[in-house]
Amino acid sequence: xxxxxxxxxxxxxxxxxxxxxxxxxxxxxxxxxxxxxxxxxxxxxxxxxxxxxxxxxxxxxxxxxxxxxxxxxxxxxxxxxxxxxxxxxxxxxxxxxxxxxxxxxxxxxxxxxxxxxxxxxxxxxxxxxxxxxxxxxxxxxxxxxxxxxxxxxxxxxxxxxxxxxxxxxxxxxxxxxxxxxxxxxxxxxxxxxxxxxxxxxxxxxxxxxxxxxxxxxxxxxxxxxxxxxxxxxxxxxxxxxxxxxxxxxxxxxxxxxxxxxxxxxxxxxxxxxx
Numbered sequence: 001x002x003x004x005x006x007x008x009x010x011x012x013x014x015x016x017x018x019x020x021x022x023x024x025x026x027x028x029x030x031x032x033x034x035x036x037x038x039x040x041x042x043x044x045x046x047x048x049x050x051x052x053x054x055x056x057x058x059x060x061x062x063x064x065x066x067x068x069x070x071x072x073x074x075x076x077x078x079x080x081x082x083x084x085x086x087x088x089x090x091x092x093x094x095x096x097x098x099x100x101x102x103x104x105x106x107x108x109x110x111x112x113x114x115x116x117x118x119x120x121x122x123x124x125x126x127x128x129x130x131x132x133x134x135x136x137x138x139x140x141x142x143x144x145x146x147x148x149x150x151x152x153x154x155x156x157x158x159x160x161x162x163x164x165x166x167x168x169x170x171x172x173x174x175x176x177x178x179x180x181x182x183x184x185x186x187x188x189x190x191x192x193x194x195x196x197x198x199x200x201x202x203x204x205x206x207x208x209x210x211x212x213x214x215x216x217x218x219x220x221x222x223x224x225x226x227x228x229x230x231x232x233x234x235x236x237x238x239x240x241x242x243x244x245x246x247x248x249x250x251x252x253x254x255x256x257x258x259x260x261x262x263x264x265x266x267x268x269x270x271x272x273x274x
Contacts, residue, residue, distance in 0.1 A: 009055040014071060016053070017098070020046040021091035028086065028130075040132055043090075047097045056102045064109040067102075068095035072117045076124050086128050092121050093133055100140055108148065115144035119157065122164065131167035138164050155189045155270075162187040191266035198259050202229050205252040212242035224249065229256035 024046060028039065050056075066072065075092030096117055099106070106114065122137035138161035145154040166178040181187050185194045206225030213221045224237055232253035238245045 010067070013050070013053060013055050014068060014095075016050065017068070017071060017094050018087070018091050020050070021087050021094055024094075025087045025090050040136065043094070043133075043136075047094055047101070050094070050098050051101060051103070056098070056104065064107055064113075066110060066113050066117065067099050068092075071095040072120070076120055086130065089121065089124055089128055089130070090133070092117070093125065093137055096121060096137070096140060100144070111144050111148055115141045115148070115153070115157075118144065119160075122160065126164060126167070131164050134164045135161060135168060159186055159189040162189075185262070185266055188266050188269065191263055191270055194259065194263045194266070198229070198256075198263070201252070201255055201259065202226055205229070205248060205255075208248055209241070209245055212245045212248070214241040214245075216240050225252070228252045230260070 024043060027042070071088075071091050072095065074088040077088065096114060099110075099114060118137045118141035122134045122141065125131070125134040125137055138157055141157040142154055142161055145157055162178075163182065166175060166182070169175045169178065183193075184197055185191050202225065205228070206222055209221050209225045210218060221241075224233060227233065228249045229252055233249060235246055238249060
């Protein structure tokens with residue numbers, strides 16, 4: 001196919017993406033409203049219609065460049081207040097999905113470039129109040145980094161993906177559990193964060209034990225508070241202390257067993273990529 005005709009076909013695809021993004025954006029809810037899966041189904045309809053276009057079978061001259069670079073450049077510049085200001089973001093996401101799922105196989109260099117574009121789009125989509133669309137973008141980034149065997153980038157994007165999914169959930173106990181998981185260990189992707197909570201648990205339990213020390217020396221109480229977290233002690237060790245101390249040390253021993261088991265499980269999973 002002559003170069004001018006190929007260029008014209010490519011521009012028509014870009015124009016089609018922009019037109020579909022505009023029509024899709026006009027149907028979106030206002031910022032702050034959680035976008036449902038039904039709306040994303042509409043997005044998939046637009047993407048699948050574009051995948052059928054024969055122009056996507058034409059390989060560009062620069063095989064290591066992304067096909068829709070002009071759309072990716074426009075996306076991060078979307079500013080609240082402009083008319084249809086989220087349209088460039090949606091156009092960028094549609095372009096990335098078409099490029100990712102298109103008929104031509106991406107080169108390793110293109111995979112890396114597209115993963116970076118997905119990350120940029122995901123951040124901008126979150127800022128624009130479109131967390132469900134950000135989930136789609138983070139998912140693409142995770143998959144591309146997995147293909148490239150870039151474990152560090154895959155974990156980083158998977159953590160961002162988990163956080164984006166939290167924002168799509170309605171307020172309630174599920175979101176609360178998700179927040180706790182993030183705070184404790186970053187959804188399992190930051191296991192060493194759990195050690196900070198371990199230290200906090202030991203400090204709190206030791207402080208309570210000092211309140212119920214009775215006639216025991218403070219140094220012995222501190223010793224018991226630290227040691228009990230790793231190894232349950234005999235009830236006789238709490239002799240001379242207030243009755244609540246036995247309950248405290250029993251609870252601390254259970255907390256220690258659970259916390260350390262979870263920590264090592266997450267550590268092994270991270271190190272050996274289970």
